[in-house]
Amino acid sequence: MKINRIITIIMILLQREKVSGKELAEKLNVSLRTIYRDIQVIESAGIPIITYTGNTGGISILKNYKISKGLFTKEDIIILLKGLNLLDSPVLKENENSITLEKIKSFLSEQELDEIVNNLNQLSIDLSSWFSKQNINKKIAIIKLALKEQQVLSCDYLAVKNKQTSRLIEPYQLIFKEKEWYLHAFCLNRNDFRIFKLSKMSNIRQTNTKFIRQTIPEAFSSFKQDIKKRIFKIKLLIDESLLERILDYCDEKDINQLNDQQYIVNFDFIDDDYGYGILLSLGHKCICLEPEYVRTEMIQRTEKMAHCYRTNNNLFM
Known part of the structure; x- marks a missing residue:
């Protein structure tokens, strides 16, 4: 995404004295022309950019610019990397997350990287189950794609009293709570938002029907109130x-x-x-x-x- 690329460029320029357009293009896997268009966007946002020509040329942010490197502190980068480590867990792993993780690490000096990696190793998040969970990863992969493309899903669902039902649902939110995965979705059959337990969902298929997002209510709100009473x-x-x-x-x-x-x-x-x-x-x-x-x-x-x-x-x- 363009906004992610522009933020990445700003982070690199804040961490480095000077960097060539060619290096930025290679790191971000885009053309040199795209990099210079992004630089224009950054300049238009009020960040002073200096470009140097010649063999030792490159791009930098004005040294005395008031935000300097304070825009992203070491603690900010640790938070970013922890979030990416979570998204890079076996269940939620995506190539884009791994690439972004490596890009952010590349901004840092060797000493800074060692210090941050030691901090990251203090927290490990693994959402995978100890036991086989009915191909839960495959279900999550299908749902994530539908979430990204805002497409209706069809599935079979084992409802109350073991009644098998066919559902058409608009997916809104994957939720991991107390050892189980759930999907917060709008059920077109019930015309209301519902929480679906992934272990009870089968034959999940992505349809070709797009949906327009609605305002989503708080997940489990009525369930929490019921449990509190009981x-x-x-x-x-x-x-x-x-x-x-x-x-x-x-x-x-x-x-x-x-x-x-x-x-x-x-x-x-x-x-x-x-x-x-x-x-x-x-x-x-x-x-x-x-x-x-x-x-x-x-x-x-x-x-x-x-x-x-x-x-x-x-x-x-």
Whole structure:
């Protein structure tokens, strides 16, 4: 994009005493004519440019120009590179991001680069899953292209009660939240914005239909309000062997040591299959102490589970 190229040129000129038009053209993979047109745009924006002719000629920004190198400090460049490192993760990786990353690094001296690389190595972001996620990368690639080109997607979606539905959607936003990928989109079938879980989407195809962007509402807003109303505390007794896992769900302040091997946990709980599924996943070294009706429900669910393992017929009755 032109604006990205112009910003890149400004960054180079701020970091370098002088640079030739030929070098800029090679770095940015454009013609020398394009570089000089960009330089005119930079000058028209009020940044004083000086050009030198001859074998030692080149382009520079006036030395006493008031913004000098303060436009992009070392901290600014660190923020830019951290953002590009995120976009360069295995899931979101794009060639353009890698090229831009290398361009920004090329502005720096060897000493500055070593210092910044050490800073960047303090933060590593990997959005890929430990387990296979149904070709999630391929789904993301299709959605990213549709987002870029503002094209309607068609897909099959596994809705509530495992009902398979066909959808036409206008994609607006990819969201990664709590180990899962979601798509915030306008559903043409429901005539409203919806959140689609990528793991429930299949046969995603890009159509040839363009759409005009609408004002997008806040993602998960109604869901957050619903969860806030439904969540409440239950009291658990856990063995110390579960301490590491329980920290995935609650803060340290909610965990109190009872004795050398046991802890009392004030646990945020939602009274549905998801909530009981978490308790069941903690196994026999976790017991709900209160409220009583949650204890009763856990007994019924574990008895049904035991029955399924003991019998060869009617497993899921």
